[in-house]
Amino acid sequence: MEIKQKKRDEIASEFKWNLDALIPGEADWSRRMKEMNTSIETLAAYQGKLTSADALLNFFTAYDKASEEMSKLYVYANMKSHENTAAAAPQTMAAKADRLATQFYAAIAFVNPEIIALDNDAIQRFLSEEPKLVLYRHSLENLLRQKAHVLSTEIETILANMEEVASSAEKIFDMLHDADMRFGQITDADGNTVEITHGRFIPLMESPDRRVRKDAFTTYYDSFGKLKNTLAAALSSSVTKDVFMAQTRRYESSRAAALAADHIPLAVYDNLIAVVHEFLPVLHRYMRLRKQALGVDKLHMYDIYTPIVKVVDAKISYDEAKVKLAESLSALGPDYITAMQAGMNSGWVDVYENEGKQSGAYAWGSYGGHPYVLMNYEGTLGDAFTLAHEMGHAMHSYYTWENQPYVYGGYSIFLAEVASTVNETLMMEHMLANSNDKALRAYLINEYLEQFRGTVFRQTMFAEFE
Numbered sequence: 001m002e003i004k005q006k007k008r009d010e011i012a013s014e015f016k017w018n019l020d021a022l023i024p025g026e027a028d029w030s031r032r033m034k035e036m037n038t039s040i041e042t043l044a045a046y047q048g049k050l051t052s053a054d055a056l057l058n059f060f061t062a063y064d065k066a067s068e069e070m071s072k073l074y075v076y077a078n079m080k081s082h083e084n085t086a087a088a089a090p091q092t093m094a095a096k097a098d099r100l101a102t103q104f105y106a107a108i109a110f111v112n113p114e115i116i117a118l119d120n121d122a123i124q125r126f127l128s129e130e131p132k133l134v135l136y137r138h139s140l141e142n143l144l145r146q147k148a149h150v151l152s153t154e155i156e157t158i159l160a161n162m163e164e165v166a167s168s169a170e171k172i173f174d175m176l177h178d179a180d181m182r183f184g185q186i187t188d189a190d191g192n193t194v195e196i197t198h199g200r201f202i203p204l205m206e207s208p209d210r211r212v213r214k215d216a217f218t219t220y221y222d223s224f225g226k227l228k229n230t231l232a233a234a235l236s237s238s239v240t241k242d243v244f245m246a247q248t249r250r251y252e253s254s255r256a257a258a259l260a261a262d263h264i265p266l267a268v269y270d271n272l273i274a275v276v277h278e279f280l281p282v283l284h285r286y287m288r289l290r291k292q293a294l295g296v297d298k299l300h301m302y303d304i305y306t307p308i309v310k311v312v313d314a315k316i317s318y319d320e321a322k323v324k325l326a327e328s329l330s331a332l333g334p335d336y337i338t339a340m341q342a343g344m345n346s347g348w349v350d351v352y353e354n355e356g357k358q359s360g361a362y363a364w365g366s367y368g369g370h371p372y373v374l375m376n377y378e379g380t381l382g383d384a385f386t387l388a389h390e391m392g393h394a395m396h397s398y399y400t401w402e403n404q405p406y407v408y409g410g411y412s413i414f415l416a417e418v419a420s421t422v423n424e425t426l427m428m429e430h431m432l433a434n435s436n437d438k439a440l441r442a443y444l445i446n447e448y449l450e451q452f453r454g455t456v457f458r459q460t461m462f463a464e465f466e
Contacts, residue, residue: 002185002193008084008354015318016083018347022369023076029093033073036100039066044107047153050114053130060136063108064406070104071366073097082358082374083350085179102163109156115143116150139407146260149249159248166245169237176227176234178358183223186215196220198359199376205305206380210296217302262412269463276460283457286449305450309442314381318351321377321384325391328430329423340395348394349373349387361386363393367409371397381447388427392420421455 023029043066046059077097081090115123123140127133143150150156183196189209194200196219204216224231239254246257256266291299293308316324322344326337343349350357353376365371371394377383396419401409428448435441 001191002195003188004195005197005353005355008357011352011354015349015351016347017079017350017372017374019076019079019372021347022072022366022372026080026093029073029076032069033096033100036066036070036073036104039069040104040107042066043104047110048114050111050118053126053133056115056126056136057130057133059111060133060407063111066104068366068368068406070101072369074101075364075366075369079364079372079374084354084356085175085358086356098164098167102161105163106157106160109160110153112143112150113153113156115140116147120144135405136407142263145263149251149257149260151249155248159245166241169234169241173231173234174358176230179356181223181227184219186212186219188212197353199353199378202305202382203378203380205302206307206382208306208311210303213302213306214300217300262414264414272460273464276457280457283453286453307443307446309446310439312437312439312443314440314443315379316381316384317379318377318387321387324384324431325388325423325427328388328427331426336395339398340391343370343394343398344391349375351375351377353378361390363390363397365394365397367401367406371395371401381443382450385424385427385447385451388423389420392423395419424451 023032039062042062043059046055046062049055050059074097077090077093081087081094083090085091123144127137127140151159178198183201185193185195186204188194188204189207189212194204196204196216201216201220205213207213207216242254242257246252246254249257251257251260255269259266259269287299290303290308294303294306296303322341326341329337329340348370350373357376358374359376361373361375363371363373373387373390373394375383375387375390377387393416396411396416400411428444428451432441432444432448435444
């Protein structure tokens with residue numbers, strides 16, 4: 001039997017997200033894209049005029065409205081492209097949205113330099129003259145904090161116009177990774193011929209059959225190995241971009257530039273690396289335990305994901321995962337559960353993998369709409385925890401957008417993973433507390449250990465590598 005990847009139109013509509021809730025169709029998107037040109041001209045007309053409280057408030061009001069619309073157009077186009085990264089039409093839409101966003105930010109590149117040119121006394125005077133400006137106090141203070149890194153209007157405009165070029169390495173990698181790469185086939189433990197995909201890779205790596213794990217690992221990474229020079233060039237280009245931007249904005253390093261926007265001291269990063277290094281012996285102890293439990297002479301990368309305890313039937317359908325998640329998060333209150341369930345049942349989530357679909361999982365969306373979650377659900381216990389994780393992000397966005405004005409409708413990456421990992425932990429604790437099956441509990445504890453390895457140690461390893 002040959003197991004192949006489904007095409008987009010073979011996935012039932014109930015398991016696809018409903019992007020019409022954000023923008024009602026591509027025709028409406030095209031019309032609104034054209035209308036954005038007028039909004040861009042309106043904002044650009046404020047150049048040289050941000051010299052009074054009224055002018056500043058009027059600009060911020062117009063900017064918030066236009067920026068919210070730009071965000072919707074950009075998110076819609078890119079999520080359409082993620083449905084099938086090999087399809088030409090949605091890729092064209094995403095490229096048009098990227099270009100319009102570049103024009104949008106280039107048109108308002110004058111704003112930060114003009115505000116920075118005002119002294120603090122003038123800002124405080126504006127705030128006292130116009131009470132409605134108080135909404136933007138934190139935003140203004142945050143900008144003034146970064147005064148040393150705001151450049152002239154001319155240079156800011158050039159940098160904004162460079163954004164499409166600056167993001168080229170990432171776009172090239174994404175298209176290579178999600179649209180063009182093919183990983184071949186292997187034979188699974190039941191004798192089926194299985195096409196390797198991003199979504200199937202980890203489930204195959206969890207197989208108790210070491211031959212299957214090795215074949216999946218070798219087949220998958222051989223495909224990357226054949227492109228190592230292209231991938232290295234893309235990484236080098238991305239690093240070069242980071243260095244250029246950091247030096248141009250007068251930061252001491254790319255690391256300092258990356259942390260500055262969220263006001264994170266370098267010492268926080270250094271401390272994270274140091275503490276994880278201190279506890280590496282715990283990780284190494286776990287790896288020795290894994291090697292012993294699996295009974296292998298040498299632990300390979302293809303031995304990292306498979307359970308070290310007797311495999312139980314831990315398959316969990318998407319519908320079962322939704323029920324389990326609601327039970328697990330009951331401590332967060334009925335309003336949270338009701339809103340989350342309503343979202344999962346009304347087009348928030350794109351559930352299953354299809355040919356060309358963006359790999360992995362994420363939560364995204366735009367202020368003024370509702371959050372969306374992309375999954376590549378394969379029915380594993382890990383997938384259920386991924387759903388918990390991404391719905392944590394989605395609900396974080398949902399409550400932020402419900403309770404904050406647009407100017408504060410986002411949250412920093414420094415905080416983003418709190419809601420998601422709390423959801424995973426609550427789900428794990430609930431499942432452990434409600435099972436007397438020793439085999440299942442052992443399996444869950446193994447999964448818990450893997451969450452620590454993957455979330456704490458591996459993510460820190462990525463940060464240290466960068």
